[in-house]
Amino acid sequence: MLKCKEVVEKADALVDGMPLSWRERLAMRLHLIMCHHCRRYIRQLNALVTSLPHEPQPLDDEQTKRILKKIDSPGN
Template identity: 65%
Template sequence: MLKCKHVVEKADALVDGAPLSKRERFALRLHLLICHHCRRYVRQLRALVTSLRRPPPETVSQEKVDAVLDKLDKTP
């Protein structure tokens, strides 16, 4: 049975889909079934990787910001 330390070491490979042996993949899955701390860690790592892969949000020009603020100022 893997220890949490080993799961943390292999979590990147698991999240990225890197090649793992069948034995390693089985051992990781088994540990994750038992250990809620490691499940949470892997879930957070997946969320982090997903958010880092997203393109950055579009920037809004200052003119558009000023136009919206002007409209808000004119609203009763």
């Protein structure tokens, strides 16, 4: 059976609908049946993925400068 760490590593593929082998799908389902923490993680990841826009919007120069300034500021 999969460990929680392994479920987290495969969660992106599961949520994105990427193909998993029948053995991987079975192992994921068995683990998710027994582990409410991983079920919650998968639900939250799925909610995040569905709420994001599918096409990323490019940043303009001003937005890029603001982000870099925040990264470089001493409070981070």
